[in-house]
Amino acid sequence: MKVTRRDFLKVTGATVASFAVVDLGFDMAATASGLKGVRTKNVKPVPTICPFCGCGCGLVVYAKDGAPAEGPQLLSVQGDPDNPINRGAACSKGSALMNLREIYSPETGEQEINPKRIAKPRYRAPGSTKWEEKDWDWMLDEIAKRVKETRDKYFEHKDENGIIVNRCEALASLGGAALDNEEVHLIAKMNRALGMTYIEHQARI
Ligand code: SF4
Structure with missing residues (x-):
């Protein structure tokens, strides 16, 4: 049988592609x-x-x-x-x-x-060794209050050389893998508006 150069490339290309899929461990049976x-x-x-x-x-x-x-x-x-x-x-x-x-x-x-599952927010006051159960409204108000206080106290308009920086190095943000693109977009905008420079993601630490 005569095998042209085109036939040869077609056969070897398909074989390499098959091996690549198998080597990567994809289970082709597990589909939607x-x-x-x-x-x-x-x-x-x-x-x-x-x-x-x-x-x-x-x-x-x-x-x-x-x-x-x-x-x-x-x-x-x-x-x-x-x-x-x-x-x-x-x-x-x-x-x-x-x-x-x-x-x-x-x-x-x-x-x-599961009796060990924590289903409500818990708060531990500074210096305390005890956790207290709080409701979400209390938690969110407390977080908002502390973020505002910290930003008001530590926001810098200019650095020691007079260069405009508009930053707050006393706040940091840690993103999580469960956030979707839109949530991350909004959170990043909020962080920048607060002047945050320490913005991280759990996948990088
Ligand atoms: S690798 Fe991480 S995200 Fe994936 S199943 Fe395991 S713990 Fe969950």
Whole structure:
């Protein structure tokens, strides 16, 4: 059989591409169609983002009637095959995410809300060794009050050489992997308006 140079390149190119996909460890079977094939009555897959580390992997939560409300309702949490970051995979922490909310009680053998889960904001006053439960309104007012006080006290219009800097080095911001592009855009604008120069993201530390 006569093989032209074009045929040779076509065959070897396709082979190299196949090896590249296999070498990168992509599971081509884990696709969105796999998710859509799940048919369990009253169970809806809800996509979310893993809260643990800076990778920001996509996960799918399977809960009775969609998003869980009161009481134990989760069936499983798995890597989201539609998410371009993790493509259906999840590390041991992400795979165990369900236990953040619900666990099996060793006493009763029943699924129950994890008693160690912190579901309300907690505040520890300066110098105190005790945490106090606070509501969100109190927390947000307190954060806003302290940010304003700090900016008013430490904002610099000019540095020691008379150069205009308009900065506040007493405030810093740490972003998280669960923030989306629009949220990050708004937070960065707010940080700059406050004069912040120390702006970081959890994925870089
Ligand atoms: S699944 Fe693992 S690697 Fe991915 S964001 Fe969660 S903790 Fe990080």
